[in-house]
Amino acid sequence: MKLKTKLAVSAAVLVSFTAPQVFADTQWNVSLWGKRRAFTEHVEKLAELVSAKTNGEFTLNISYGGLSKNKENLDGISFGAFEMAQFCAGYHPDKNPSITVLELPFMGVSTLEQEIAVSKAVYNHPAVVKDLARWNAKLLMPSPLPQYNIAGVGDAPQSLADFKGLRIRATGGIGEALTIAGAVPTSMSATEVRQALDSGVINAASFAPHAHMSFGTVESADWWTTNLNPGTVNCPVVVNVDSLADLKPAHRDALLGSVDEALNHYVDYYNNQTMAAWGPKLDEKGIERVTLTEAELKTFKDKAAGPVHQAWIDSMNKKKLPAQELYDLVLDTLK
Structure with missing residues (x-):
């Protein structure tokens, strides 16, 4: 074989x-x-x-803290530092005011499935799409969480009156509701909570069960409320609009077409693994369960829900958002 022919064959093999x-x-x-x-x-x-559906042609490289701080993930999405991220609305309500309707207390959401339904409805509203587009972000899917409850150190509160003066890590509408109960809400990222609790900066923290375990508050806590249920946080997963548009159609279909299956897996995992581990963890640590009376819960809800909801509507109207429409959308979806 001549040298020129050999080179041509070698090049063809290399390209293949x-x-x-x-x-x-x-x-x-x-x-x-x-x-x-x-x-x-x-x-x-x-x-x-996504990897399975595209035969490995499209992969998501997940980083836990290596790309950005959690409170800066939306900023990173805005200028394309990464293509996908998760954030919580309560971390920076001024950046995403439209979706903070999902963090209002006592809205009547009681299951993860309901949380998914109301989140999807709100995410697809034109005003919300426009709001997040300011950050070059498209809302992809929610991270449904159960109602928050509070774990704390020191003497366990036996009534709502005992919450007066307690410094509690709480964001969004949960924090506003706790203010009405006389507590002092403090906003901080989840990763800062354990140290703040151990050092006495805060007395308690408001989290869903998985976060109490993941971020170590359950390791320090003396008590936990079983039924305060003041609300939850909304933590969407977003994608960079330009990156989504640049995907091959098959890759885009694989991504968008996998959202519901991913959420079904999430709900099954949370219900059957996380919640199954929560009760035994409380028993193992000797944590006192605090259960408030129905009368006290009703008083709390009556005092907190109406004023906080109306204050949100008034505030969003000033931002030129269709506040009442978004608020009603949540309630109508629950019906």
């Missing part, structure tokens, strides 16, 4: 090995925080599904 790698691989960076836990299981499942 490298071309699929060049044209097939699409990798997205995903910014999360903390560690893998129930709160991130839908993102982990989404990555698994």
